[in-house]
Amino acid sequence: MGTKLYIKTYGCQMNEYDTQKTVEILKKEKNIELTQSPDDAEIILLNTCSIREKAEEKVYSELGRINKLKEMNPNLKIGVGGCVASQEGENIFKRAPYVDLIFGPQTLHKVPELLDQEDKIKAVDVSFPIEEKFDSLLLPEASGPSSFVSIMEGCSKFCTFCVVPYTRGEEVSRKPRQIFDEVARLAEQGVKEIVFVGQNVNSYKYSESGRILGLADLIQISAEINGIERIRYTTSHPLDMTNDLVEIYKYVPQLVDHLHLPVQSGSDKVLLDMKRNYSFDDYLSIIHRLKQIRPSIKISSDFIVGFPTETKEDFEMTMSLVNEVKFDASFSFIFSARPGTPAAKLADRSTLDEKKERLYELQSRLNDFQAAYSKELEGTIQRCLVTDLSKKNSREMQARTECNRVVNFHFQNPNILGKLVDIKIDEALSNSLKGTLFTQ
Numbered sequence: 371m372g373t374k375l376y377i378k379t380y381g382c383q384m385n386e387y388d389t390q391k392t393v394e395i396l397k398k399e400k401n402i403e404l405t406q407s408p409d410d411a412e413i414i415l416l417n418t419c420s421i422r423e424k425a426e427e428k429v430y431s432e433l434g435r436i437n438k439l440k441e442m443n444p445n446l447k448i449g450v451g452g453c454v455a456s457q458e459g460e461n462i463f464k465r466a467p468y469v470d471l472i473f474g475p476q477t478l479h480k481v482p483e484l485l486d487q488e489d490k491i492k493a494v495d496v497s498f499p500i501e502e503k504f505d506s507l508l509l510p511e512a513s514g515p516s517s518f519v520s521i522m523e524g525c526s527k528f529c530t531f532c533v534v535p536y537t538r539g540e541e542v543s544r545k546p547r548q549i550f551d552e553v554a555r556l557a558e559q560g561v562k563e564i565v566f567v568g569q570n571v572n573s574y575k576y577s578e579s580g581r582i583l584g585l586a587d588l589i590q591i592s593a594e595i596n597g598i599e600r601i602r603y604t605t606s607h608p609l610d611m612t613n614d615l616v617e618i619y620k621y622v623p624q625l626v627d628h629l630h631l632p633v634q635s636g637s638d639k640v641l642l643d644m645k646r647n648y649s650f651d652d653y654l655s656i657i658h659r660l661k662q663i664r665p666s667i668k669i670s671s672d673f674i675v676g677f678p679t680e681t682k683e684d685f686e687m688t689m690s691l692v693n694e695v696k697f698d699a700s701f702s703f704i705f706s707a708r709p710g711t712p713a714a715k716l717a718d719r720s721t722l723d724e725k726k727e728r729l730y731e732l733q734s735r736l737n738d739f740q741a742a743y744s745k746e747l748e749g750t751i752q753r754c755l756v757t758d759l760s761k762k763n764s765r766e767m768q769a770r771t772e773c774n775r776v777v778n779f780h781f782q783n784p785n786i787l788g789k790l791v792d793i794k795i796d797e798a799l800s801n802s803l804k805g806t807l808f809t810q
């Protein structure tokens with residue numbers, strides 16, 4: 371029997387990917403086995419995220435609960451990784467002295483050796499050896515028909531509200547050979563869909579033999595790997611939606627009819643204060659070009675409401691953009707100041723009540739568009755990837771459309787799990803679709 375590891379992941383897809391990689395490394399080097407219960411774990415790791423307000427406090431409260439387990443089992447090892455670990459570093463020992471190791475997003479490959487450290491100061495590594503991290507990642511074991519593939523790490527954009535460049539370091543792109551090997555290995559294991567992930571995924575750039583490869587090249591080459599039937603990528607920055615990346619939608623049918631492209635605001639003034647380096651018109655022009663090439667593409671986005679310098683008029687610009695683009699399922703939040711970022715020093719121009727009203731208005735409109743798109747799917751045949759058995763009904767399976775909606779449908783033959791099938795959409799519900807298997 372291996373050592374039992376409980377790992378809890380907070381935040382974004384990058385963190386999910388990092389957790390998966392940490393587990394693969396620990397399985398190989400420490401013979402660990404995963405447990406779903408912290409109560410019987412011998413190692414507990416928290417892979418933290420600092421994007422939301424009070425993230426640190428939440429981590430410390432969780433650590434307090436875990437410490438109760440350590441009081442009963444002094445051999446329990448407790449580790450903190452991810453962005454909060456990167457920001458706080460050794461300070462974590464001051465508030466939670468029972469923690470044994472601290473690692474950042476770029477040092478997860480060092481967890482096996484940090485676990486062995488007796489000296490606490492040596493059990494901290496929150497540096498940014500990103501290339502070393504990429505070099506030490508193991509070839510993956512597929513855990514389903516869809517898989518993340520990390521292609522770059524970090525971010526050099528320094529948006530004024532964001533901590534990522536400080537917690538994950540500046541951008542580093544992964545070697546193309548490592549990426550293609552990983553994609554090929556996943557395809558051999560039956561993976562049909564790959565999701566290229568990176569904090570700023572479309573800024574991928576790698577210079578090799580005098581040629582610069584970008585995300586468009588990775589997509590085109592990966593699409594030729596036998597077995598890869600769907601390609602997604604996230605999260606993108608509008609500034610890096612280059613012409614060749616837009617054009618690739620013409621040539622690669624595996625590239626899904628859906629793009630998540632965070633805009634954050636529709637006001638040019640707020641975008642400038644956020645240091646996003648594009649305007650309302652620039653963003654709209656990208657969407658128009660994409661829609662010319664792929665009329666059916668759906669766009670989702672991220673929005674920050676109540677940025678300190680946002681006025682009612684600025685917010686109206688965001689609503690104009692929303693009405694123009696008609697976004698699909700999107701994420702929206704009230705601005706929360708992240709310590710150490712330039713935006714945290716800006717004075718607020720609106721009250722919390724005003725911000726809440728704006729958020730309500732924005733989310734209502736976004737929900738309307740999302741519901742309308744789901745309704746439009748009724749009666750159509752959608753190519754869907756069968757991802758799982760339904761959790762609620764043992765005679766149903768779950769699949770995902772290209773625009774990432776969950777479809778529940780009755781099945782006869784369980785062998786369709788992991789395959790792409792055609793499903794007729796019968797009904798749009800508020801958070802999912804119901805359908806009937808059409809062909810396999």
Ligand code: SF4
Pocket residue numbers: 525526527528529532533534535569570607
């Ligand atoms: S581009 Fe994204 S990750 Fe980079 S600083 Fe801006 S919001 Fe943060």
